[in-house]
Amino acid sequence: xxxxxxxxxxxxxxxxxxxxxxxxxxxxxxxxxxxxxxxxxxxxxxxxxxxxxxxxxxxxxxxxxxxxxxxxxxxxxxxxxxxxxxxxxxxxxxxxxxxxxxxxxxxxxxxxxxxxxx
Amino acid sequence: xxxxxxxxxxxxxxxxxxxxxxxxxxxxxxxxxxxxxxxxxxxxxxxxxxxxxxxxxxxxxxxxxxxxxxxxxxxxxxxxxxxxxxxxxxxxxxxxxxxxxxxxxxxxxxxxxxxxxxxxxxxxxxxxxxxxxxxxxxxxxxxxxxxxxxxxxxxxxxxxxxxxxxxxxxxxxxxxxxxxxxxxxxxxxxxxxxxxxxxxxxxxxxxxxxxxxxxxxxxxxxxxxxxxxxxxxxxxxxxxxxxxxxxxxxxxxxxxxxxxxxxxxxxxxxxxxxxxxxxxxxxxxxxxxxxxxxxxxxxxxxxxxxxxxxxxxxxxxxxxxxxxxxxxxxxxxxxxxxxxxxxxxxxxxxxxxxxxxx
Numbered sequence: 077x078x079x080x081x082x083x084x085x086x087x088x089x090x091x092x093x094x095x096x097x098x099x100x101x102x103x104x105x106x107x108x109x110x111x112x113x114x115x116x117x118x119x120x121x122x123x124x125x126x127x128x129x130x131x132x133x134x135x136x137x138x139x140x141x142x143x144x145x146x147x148x149x150x151x152x153x154x155x156x157x158x159x160x161x162x163x164x165x166x167x168x169x170x171x172x173x174x175x176x177x178x179x180x181x182x183x184x185x186x187x188x189x190x191x192x193x194x
Numbered sequence: 195x196x197x198x199x200x201x202x203x204x205x206x207x208x209x210x211x212x213x214x215x216x217x218x219x220x221x222x223x224x225x226x227x228x229x230x231x232x233x234x235x236x237x238x239x240x241x242x243x244x245x246x247x248x249x250x251x252x253x254x255x256x257x258x259x260x261x262x263x264x265x266x267x268x269x270x271x272x273x274x275x276x277x278x279x280x281x282x283x284x285x286x287x288x289x290x291x292x293x294x295x296x297x298x299x300x301x302x303x304x305x306x307x308x309x310x311x312x313x314x315x316x317x318x319x320x321x322x323x324x325x326x327x328x329x330x331x332x333x334x335x336x337x338x339x340x341x342x343x344x345x346x347x348x349x350x351x352x353x354x355x356x357x358x359x360x361x362x363x364x365x366x367x368x369x370x371x372x373x374x375x376x377x378x379x380x381x382x383x384x385x386x387x388x389x390x391x392x393x394x395x396x397x398x399x400x401x402x403x404x405x406x407x408x409x410x411x412x413x414x415x416x417x418x419x420x421x422x423x424x425x426x427x428x429x430x431x432x433x434x435x436x437x438x439x440x441x442x443x444x445x446x447x448x449x450x451x452x453x454x455x456x457x458x459x460x461x462x463x464x465x466x467x468x469x470x471x472x473x474x475x476x477x478x479x480x481x482x483x484x485x486x487x488x489x490x491x492x493x494x495x496x497x498x499x500x501x502x503x504x505x506x507x508x509x510x511x512x513x514x515x516x517x518x519x520x521x522x523x524x525x526x527x528x529x530x531x532x533x534x535x536x537x538x539x540x541x542x543x544x545x546x547x548x549x550x551x552x
Contacts, residue, residue, distance in 0.1 A: 080312055080313060080314045081312065081314060082212075082213075082216065082312075083216045083219070083220070083301055083311045083312040084298065084301045084302070084312045084314070084320070086213065086216050086217065086220065087220055087297065087298045087300070087301040087311065087312075088294055088295075088298040090217070090220055090224070090297070091293060091294035091295070091296075091297035091298050092290055092293075092294045094224075094293070094297070095289060095290040095293040095294060095443050096290060098439055098442065098443055098446075099274070099286065099289065099290075099439050099440055099443060101270060101439060102269070102270055102272070102274050102438045102439025102440065102442070103274055103439070105270050105271050106270070106271055106272050106273045106274060106438050106439075107273045108273060109273065110275070110276070110278075112278070114275055115275070115276070115277055115278035115279075116277065116278065116279070117277050117279055117280075117339065117340055117341035117342075117344075117435060118277075118341050118343065118344075118434050118435055127279075127340065129337065129340065129345065130342070130345070132345075132349055136349050136352070136353050139353045139356065139357060139517075140352075140353070140356065142521075143356040143357065143359070143360060146360040146363075146525070147356075147359065147360060147363065150322075150360065150363035150364065150366075150367060153364075153367045153532075154319055154367065154370060154376070157367045157368075157370035157371040158370055158374060158375060158376060159374075160371050160374070160536060160539055160540070161371075161374045161539055161540075161547075162374075164540050165540055167540075168536045168537070168540050171536065172533065172536075175529060175532075175533070179529065182525070182526075186522070191517070191518070191521045191522060193513060193514035193517050193518070
């Protein structure tokens, strides 16, 4: 059972190593001549006059929170979906109630304007 | 083939032999994949060229066939510029964080019956989990660059990717309900009900199929959903400060993800390696000799062509339109169709449901 996951572990390691090797090749073969102009952050030729790590729109944050809720919901749906055919009508009813509660929340956030981007 | 691998490695101790054989399998998958990525970039330029009545690249090698090799050689000899205000460690780490998941997801993709590196029960869950990790690379790249364009591109693309991941996850739930399994091989087997291409899941799950593919295009930040790159507004998005091979690694990850979406769409909705004429009266026996992997690759090529076709056809969406499509159209639609699928599965409707053990 668990040995089925060994190839995955090795695959991830190979992916990381490959990426590192590819970048190391670029580092070894390419020139390394940094200067102050080259090292400045790209801003269409302007001097960067402040740090780029600035405030950003709170809606991105809202999207992230809503994502967590819905992604958790999907995580709940996955095992249910696998056994739906075996349990049948009871499972369908139970999940219909679960989804109903979620849809109420979804309608609430929609009406509150959490999904609006002018 | 596999016997040969065992005889070559017979001198090794047991654990070492197991790892060596896994490494051989991985390289057998990886080399065609990276070659596929290289030639997908070539195909993209060529096909979009022809769609716009140009010839595309045709200078390097016969008809331009060596173009991807020339491109990669050129990138290899370019300097990797690290901006002085950037966070060096994260700047160099983030391409790896984008690249490793894009490759690792391939471990569970079957190309033919049992032709898969890791035949795990939770295959689809693993794919969903590992493809979500790619967003870390993008967010970190934008933050570490310390450039405004990169930062804006990164948060845009992060928000877009997580939004469409929900619609994508719901579409996957529909497939799991229909197949009664998370294992990608068993999902394909559940589609073999003897009606050829009409027994595949694209027909009963048609809305989910369309939503899955469109979400896949949005997930990979491809046109028409490529506001993360948006050349005319934020130059190149999160990788604006990357150059040389560091940029190439991001590029490889993006194209590997495209091919992955194409492979998953073929496995989940178009019956993977199954023949489209399987079980049909005349055509079935006629195409019996074609190996499954050929069908699989043909279906993947179809989806990849669709990716390029979309890019050549549609203008870029506005960001608020993208978010509206994801949240207000796809999520309600998938919720409705999950309930419809639930009723179909419990009622054992049609040739698709109620045959397997699920």
